[in-house]
Amino acid sequence: MGEKPLIGSLDGKITKCPPFWFMRQAGRYLPEYRELRSKTGGFIDLCLNRAASTEVTLQPIRRFDPDAAILFSDILIVPYGLGMNVRFEEGRGPLLDAVYDAKGLDKLSIDRNWSRIESTYETVESVKSQLDADKTLIGFGGSPWTVATYMVEGKSSKDYAAVKGWAYRETEGFERLINLLVEATIKHLSLQIDAGADVIKIFDTWAGVLSPEEYQKWVIKPSSKICSELKRRYPNVKIIGFPKGVGIGYLDFASKVGVDGLAIDTSVPPEWAAEFLQNQVTVQGNLDPIALIEGGERMIDQARNIRESLQNGPFVFNLGHGVLPSTPVENLITLAEFLRTPLQ
Ligand code: CP3
Secondary structure (H helix, E strand, C coil): CCCCHHHHHHCCCCCCCCCECCCCCCCCCCHHHHHHHHHCCCHHHHHHCHHHHHHHHHHHHHHHCCCEEECCCCCCHHHHHCCCCEEEECCCEEEECCCCCHHHHHCCCCCCCHHHHCHHHHHHHHHHHHCCCCCEEEEEEECHHHHHHHHHHCECCCCCHHHHHHHHHCHHHHHHHHHHHHHHHHHHHHHHHHHCCCEEEEEECCHHHCCHHHHHHHHHHHHHHHHHHHHHHCCCCEEEEEECCCCCHHHHHHHHCCCCEEECCCCCCHHHHHHHCCCCCEEEEEECHHHHHHCHHHHHHHHHHHHHHHCCCCEEEEECCCCCCCCCHHHHHHHHHHHCCCCC
16 A cells, blocks of 8 residues: 555645546546547447456556546436436437436346446446556546436536425425435445445536535535445545535535545635635646646646645646646646646
């Protein structure tokens, strides 16, 4: 132990050069991804093809040598494992047959169709066997709330009226969906840990659209349940939370949920995170993905400011959201070099 820098940081260690990786470090900005993607059928097929998803997971490691590999998969693999139809259409994003009532809920099962996604755990094993000992393997899932937004809206939403409306109107029915997702997520993450994932990240991309009361009910409470059950089963596993866009809601997340690391989005001032979050958790963040597209001095200045603000506490460098498809690969290479150089 102690040989993986990213796990060291999640354990509270402070370093001169922060361990780093980038959200969505595998994906369309890489020509080798686009080539493999064009040969592998649909996006779900790619996620569930062990050889192809292993290769895609490792592509960014070869390009810029980050401290972690993140399993190549998607948060919508869980609804697929629950028996839903999930498709990705070019230019439209994910499409699902929406669930919005008890009848829809009755069709979902945590056991019946899970074999559809079991190759995911084989990918974890296969990546793990090919990673150097100093690299961390990150497994992940979506939070119950964020996954529910896609299950209930049936697609990416603008206003979340269907899912928020159901939660207000028929709280008990909606709670059944959230509870099912808590259970399914614990199962999915446990199987990834069994297969070799060192760290788990829970993506809560749409946590920021909830009112304060609903945030407690649908984000803080279910995320706490997942963390405490995972920690009970696997006391050594590290967990990173990412409740995107919650502003001062980060304070409650840090003090209540039980994560080791907290990923902050682009809008969070790093000096604020250093003062109010870093005494409780390791902070991960938060370069603007658009600064990464633009590159040059502005990118490095912003990255330097983040490092200066957060380097006196436990810290993992990352972006405030995922790498976008139009990002030049050279900019990630330049940024990685900057992160490996101690600040003057
Ligand atoms: O490299 C990595 O970070 C690992 C892979 C990963 C993907 N999705 C691959 C992907 C991870 C961790 C995710 C998480 C995910 N998926 C989130 C949470 C993080 C975030 O970005 O906010 C969400 C909300 C999803 C759902 C999802 N998947 C959407 C809305 C879309 C369509 C939008 C888009 O970017 O095209 C996807 C597709 C998706 N997931 C792609 C990739 C590489 C693009 C698919 C393609 O190749 O066509």
